[in-house]
Amino acid sequence: MNKIKILKKDILSNNWYTLYKLTFEATKNDGEVSIITREAYDRGNGATILLYNMDKKTVILTRQFRIPTYVNGNESGMLIECCGGLLDKDNAEDCIRRETEEETGYQVSNIKKVFEAYMSPGSVTELLYFFIAEYTSDMKVSDGGGLDHEHEDIEVLELPFTQTMQMINTGEIKDGKTIMLLQHLQISNLLS
Numbered sequence: 001m002n003k004i005k006i007l008k009k010d011i012l013s014n015n016w017y018t019l020y021k022l023t024f025e026a027t028k029n030d031g032e033v034s035i036i037t038r039e040a041y042d043r044g045n046g047a048t049i050l051l052y053n054m055d056k057k058t059v060i061l062t063r064q065f066r067i068p069t070y071v072n073g074n075e076s077g078m079l080i081e082c083c084g085g086l087l088d089k090d091n092a093e094d095c096i097r098r099e100t101e102e103e104t105g106y107q108v109s110n111i112k113k114v115f116e117a118y119m120s121p122g123s124v125t126e127l128l129y130f131f132i133a134e135y136t137s138d139m140k141v142s143d144g145g146g147l148d149h150e151h152e153d154i155e156v157l158e159l160p161f162t163q164t165m166q167m168i169n170t171g172e173i174k175d176g177k178t179i180m181l182l183q184h185l186q187i188s189n190l191l192s
């Protein structure tokens, strides 16, 4: 596309997050002009983190009920994921530091951003920021588990890294951001 002009932004749903119907004029390189409508779900941007321990060669993951997966073939609805969440008003690093403590109970110090990615670019506006951080047992300050008042009931898993790589192959780990960060750790040879 050569030129895009947004003509209309209808709100189809604005309950928890916002679903837009966007009407736009698209001009192709050859000059042809089309009017196109597309839906886009805006639930803000997010951040996610993989915690790893160099000595034990383990990683910290979470397990929680995810209703969208339950209605699409995941029988128990439980999903294993890296810690993560939505940005609220924070910047990505402050957000992931807070989420890490709330969900896993670890207060990590050195956080490294590794990449950012649109996770479902044809339908969801979200840009997701990916981080890794080393953890040690003395960084554990609480049980984690998420916020009760938001009905979060998050199990914290400490697993051998090699086992998690197998769990991708068996389908026990099926979350995109989690697979991306585990494979990043593998490629960067941090635990070998």
Ligand SMILES: Nc1nc2c(ncn2[C@@H]2O[C@H](COP(=O)(O)OP(=O)(O)O[C@H]3O[C@H](CO)[C@@H](O)[C@H](O)[C@@H]3O)[C@@H](O)[C@H]2O)c(=O)[nH]1
Pocket: 016, 017, 045, 046, 047, 048, 084, 085, 086, 087, 099, 126, 128, 150, 151, 152, 177
């Ligand atoms: N009442 C209500 N609460 C909601 C709704 N949707 C989400 N929430 C609540 O809002 C909170 C969001 O928690 P976060 O930790 O910030 O986000 P997350 O759900 O763990 O992760 C989201 O972001 C990740 C990173 O982008 C995504 O990978 C993941 O799929 C999800 O969208 C949770 O307590 C969740 O229950 C809703 O429709 N209604």
Ligand SMILES: [Mg+2]
Pocket: 083, 084, 085, 086, 099, 103
């Ligand atoms: Mg979360």
